[in-house]
Amino acid sequence: MSDTPVQTSATVLTVRQVQDYHAITLVAAAIAERFRPGQFVALAVGGAHSGRLVRRCFGVYEVKSDYGGTVELVFADTEPGTAWLAGLRSRDQVDLVGPLGRPFRLPRDPVTCLLVGGGPGGAALFALADTLLRRGCQVHFVLGGPNARQVFGSRMAQRIGDSATITTEDGSAGEKGAVRDVLPRVIRETGADVVYGCGPTALLRSVTQVAGEFGLPSQVSVEEFLQRTGACGIGVCMTCMLPLHGEDGVTRMVRACADGPVLRGDRVRWGDLGTIPFDALGAPRVLNVQEGAGK
Amino acid sequence: MSTSGRVATRIGTLELANPVMTASGCGGTGRELAPFFDLSRLGAFVTTSVMAQARAGRPTPRVAETPSGLLTAMGLPGPGIETFLEHELPWLLEQDVPIIVSVAGNSVEEYADIARRLRGVPGVAAIEVNVACPNVADRGLMFGRHPGAAASVVRAVRTHSRPGLPVLAKLAPDVTDIVTIALACVDAGADGLTLINTLEGMAIDPETLRPALTGVSGACRGPPSARSRSAASTRCTRPCPARRSSASAGSPPAWTRWSSSSRGRPPSRSAPPCSTTRPPRPACCASWRRPSPPAASPTSPTRSGSPTNPPGTSRPRCARSRRPPNRARPEK
Numbered sequence: 001m002s003d004t005p006v007q008t009s010a011t012v013l014t015v016r017q018v019q020d021y022h023a024i025t026l027v028a029a030a031i032a033e034r035f036r037p038g039q040f041v042a043l044a045v046g047g048a049h050s051g052r053l054v055r056r057c058f059g060v061y062e063v064k065s066d067y068g069g070t071v072e073l074v075f076a077d078t079e080p081g082t083a084w085l086a087g088l089r090s091r092d093q094v095d096l097v098g099p100l101g102r103p104f105r106l107p108r109d110p111v112t113c114l115l116v117g118g119g120p121g122g123a124a125l126f127a128l129a130d131t132l133l134r135r136g137c138q139v140h141f142v143l144g145g146p147n148a149r150q151v152f153g154s155r156m157a158q159r160i161g162d163s164a165t166i167t168t169e170d171g172s173a174g175e176k177g178a179v180r181d182v183l184p185r186v187i188r189e190t191g192a193d194v195v196y197g198c199g200p201t202a203l204l205r206s207v208t209q210v211a212g213e214f215g216l217p218s219q220v221s222v223e224e225f226l227q228r229t230g231a232c233g234i235g236v237c238m239t240c241m242l243p244l245h246g247e248d249g250v251t252r253m254v255r256a257c258a259d260g261p262v263l264r265g266d267r268v269r270w271g272d273l274g275t276i277p278f279d280a281l282g283a284p285r286v287l288n289v290q291e292g293a294g295k
Numbered sequence: 296m297s298t299s300g301r302v303a304t305r306i307g308t309l310e311l312a313n314p315v316m317t318a319s320g321c322g323g324t325g326r327e328l329a330p331f332f333d334l335s336r337l338g339a340f341v342t343t344s345v346m347a348q349a350r351a352g353r354p355t356p357r358v359a360e361t362p363s364g365l366l367t368a369m370g371l372p373g374p375g376i377e378t379f380l381e382h383e384l385p386w387l388l389e390q391d392v393p394i395i396v397s398v399a400g401n402s403v404e405e406y407a408d409i410a411r412r413l414r415g416v417p418g419v420a421a422i423e424v425n426v427a428c429p430n431v432a433d434r435g436l437m438f439g440r441h442p443g444a445a446a447s448v449v450r451a452v453r454t455h456s457r458p459g460l461p462v463l464a465k466l467a468p469d470v471t472d473i474v475t476i477a478l479a480c481v482d483a484g485a486d487g488l489t490l491i492n493t494l495e496g497m498a499i500d501p502e503t504l505r506p507a508l509t510g511v512s513g514a515c516r517g518p519p520s521a522r523s524r525s526a527a528s529t530r531c532t533r534p535c536p537a538r539r540s541s542a543s544a545g546s547p548p549a550w551t552r553w554s555s556s557s558r559g560r561p562p563s564r565s566a567p568p569c570s571t572t573r574p575p576r577p578a579c580c581a582s583w584r585r586p587s588p589p590a591a592s593p594t595s596p597t598r599s600g601s602p603t604n605p606p607g608t609s610r611p612r613c614a615r616s617r618r619p620p621n622r623a624r625p626e627k
């Protein structure tokens with residue numbers, strides 16, 4: 001087994017609708033064998049002659065050993081590229097690169113873990129949960145979304161987790177409210193030692209904040225940010241940059257795909273996402289009059 | 296590495312085993328590409344343009360997908376020459392492939408400074424001068440838009456780099472007459488020309504009515520297939536200005552390129568079926584700037600025999616008018 005990513009033409013096994021999302025299973029033995037929880041794959045969409053050049057990056061919901069090795073991804077059909085994916089049929093081919101990015105760091109001891117997810121991003125937590133359970137960790141879920149159809153995997157979480165707390169904004173499943181509202185209570189009740197997160201940026205920000213208040217380490221996957229900004233997934237295009245506060249106190253712009261997608265929550269400058277903070281390494285300096293006139 | 300064989304290529308004194316090179320900025324630091332193929336199979340690896348200081352580049356979003364290709368506005372992010380020499384170049388030089396260092400700057404002195412820093416580095420096969428950078432001393436006007444300015448940076452690099460080291464000038468396409476600029480660069484000491492840097496373009500988000508990129512306009516790059524598909528519908532038959540210019544510059548760079556970057560696919564997959572008779576790039580993916588004011592454009596736009604189209608002549612109007620109503624329109 002090697003940890004270098006591969007590019008392969010994968011055969012579609014199934015595409016099915018799950019709640020408000022789509023789940024696609026692809027036969028990709030080399031990727032399934034190398035995959036570690038938290039890593040993602042980058043798909044080319046639109047076919048060989050498409051003008052849609054941006055690769056779509058998705059976390060992996062599950063890898064299985066059937067057919068030599070399959071990977072299953074969960075995504076929301078939000079734009080023409082994902083609509084194309086949702087329209088694929090069995091036996092179609094997809095150009096797939098993976099597994100990419102840094103995985104979730106795993107605790108050495110069997111500790112209590114809280115896994116917090118939102119929207120389709122919650123899917124990536126299940127592969128992590130499997131690994132943690134195998135290591136004897138306790139796994140508690142908190143999953144949230146706007147409504148019951150947009151909380152991915154609530155039943156699965158109840159089945160495999162030691163506990164599962166569901167929140168929806170409209171109260172159609174679980175508790176009415178946001179993930180943030182229940183997090184302090186769940187952390188207290190479960191006695192969590194570490195918090196993992198995957199989902200929308202706002203959710204990750206509150207996960208990090210609440211974990212910080214309890215003095216817990218947080219590992220978050222910025223997969224959703226990568227989906228919005230990234231183009232290659234392998235670290236060459238520099239489109240997925242986000243500001244990260246380094247050990248040495250210097251903020252650097254790092255690549256969500258290659259330096260992430262799993263990052264220490266407390267290192268990410270959440271408030272500055274989408275900007276180049278003025279104190280980041282290489283940020284545009286205050287322009288003098290001569291420079292300012294030009295650009 | 297053998298330079299014999301039918302695909303061996305020579306650019307000035309630079310000898311390459313084959314004509315396939317990465318496009319600058321599309322191969323990252325090289326480490327990102329290495330898992331996918333053996334770098335030593337390339338004719339040469341061209342680095343991302345390196346500047347004097349570390350640069351964070353532009354805020355996100357830096358990329359916008361359009362039906363005519365990918366728009367990007369990076370702002371030349373990079374670690375700066377110091378970190379580049381310390382952490383990136385040594386690894387590249389260990390690979391069994393010629394390394395061409397692409398240099399960029401905001402002033403003639405910056406180009407000269409980088410060339411001086413590279414002078415002492417053994418193993419660099421050539422320098423590529425990216426002239427598509429704003430010149431701070433000239434109100435941010437791109438060096439590559441002006442023959443004199445383009446020549447001055449090429450000359451600066453030529454003067455300060457190791458004698459005999461091949462220098463390539465990478466030209467910017469959005470100019471009135473690329474031939475004049477190419478000739479000026481050759482006169483200034485360029486051993487070869489790299490054609491071409493990306494074309495300017497702009498996309499508007501139809502919902503926010505704001506530019507899709509933080510950098511407002513960006514560089515259009517994309518699948519020849521997607522572009523020629525839209526070009527084909529307009530039946531453009533003019534020869535490609537860039538192609539011709541390389542011929543008239545006397546030393547056509549005899550290599551092809553592929554950017555592995557964002558598409559990450561081999562070029563064959565996106566090559567149009569009729570690539571030999573590929574029509575010129577349609578205007579729908581690039582913004583055609585109004586002709587620059589006369590002061591800033593010393594070359595006559597109507598030079599006879601010039602391959603560039605004088606504004607207002609019979610250039611076919613591309614798919615613009617057939618564009619579906621909610622698609623982003625190019626900047627005028």
Ligand SMILES: Cc1cc2nc3c(=O)[nH]c(=O)nc-3n(C[C@H](O)[C@H](O)[C@H](O)COP(=O)(O)OP(=O)(O)OC[C@H]3O[C@@H](n4cnc5c(N)ncnc54)[C@H](O)[C@@H]3O)c2cc1C
Pocket residue numbers: 236237238318319320321342343344345367369371397425465490491492493494515516517518519522535538552553554556557573574575576
């Ligand atoms: C992420 C990224 C980072 C980059 N960073 C840098 C950098 O740091 N420094 C730097 O110097 N450059 C940089 N570039 C520019 C890059 O090096 C290339 O110059 C640029 O992408 C164009 O090359 P290409 O292979 O994409 O297109 P090419 O295939 O070379 O084509 C260029 C244009 O010419 C058109 N064309 C090609 N052949 C024909 C023909 N026969 N007839 C008519 N039209 C034709 C194409 O449609 C296209 O519009 C970067 C590009 C990217 C994508």
Ligand SMILES: Cc1cc2nc3c(=O)[nH]c(=O)nc-3n(C[C@H](O)[C@H](O)[C@H](O)COP(=O)(O)O)c2cc1C
Pocket residue numbers: 577578583584585586603604605606607608610611612613
């Ligand atoms: C297909 C097309 C090609 C063009 N090519 C050039 C060109 O090569 N150089 C240039 O300076 N302007 C070019 N232009 C810009 C036009 O000359 C003109 O300035 C612009 O379209 C504005 O005129 P209009 O409002 O009547 O369309 C082009 C425009 C189109 C639509």
Ligand code: FES
Pocket residue numbers: 229230231232233234235236237238239240255256257258
């Ligand atoms: S997506 Fe290309 S560098 Fe991250």
